Amino acid sequence: MRKSALTMMSAAVVICGAVPALAQSGRTDSRALSCAQARATVAANGSIVLGTGRHTYDRYVANERFCPPHQMAKRATVPTRDSAACLVGYRCVLNTEREDRRWWLRRR
Structure with missing residues (x-):
């Protein structure tokens, strides 16, 4: 009985250690996609984190509806397989640009 409990604990440690690696490898790399596929x-x-280089990534959204209230959408380009x-x-x-500017300046 003691041996099976130890085996289950070591299996749990192995599984928990593998979860962060799975999450990191799940990011889509824009350089592996065509421009049409990335778009x-x-x-x-609606909202996705795209890798744009070996150690770079950012969050890209389909429209301003996916931005928090104090933010606005700005056009974004990424490198893809067929376009720089x-x-x-x-x-x-x-x-x-609007009244949020006053909030930003007060914060400083």
Whole structure:
């Protein structure tokens, strides 16, 4: 009985250790997709994290509806298999053009 409990504990440790590696490998790399595939992936998901290089990634959205209230959508391009600058959708950036500008300046 003691041996089976030890075996189950070691199996749980192995499984828990593998979960972060699975999550990291799940990121879609834009450089492996065509421009049309990358654009369709963003549109289908609404919001997605795309890898744009070996150690770089960002969140891309289909439209401003997927941005938090204090942010706005700004056009975004990514490198793809067939284009150096493919317009895939938008990135959410701080909205400093309207009344949110006063909030941003007060925060400093």
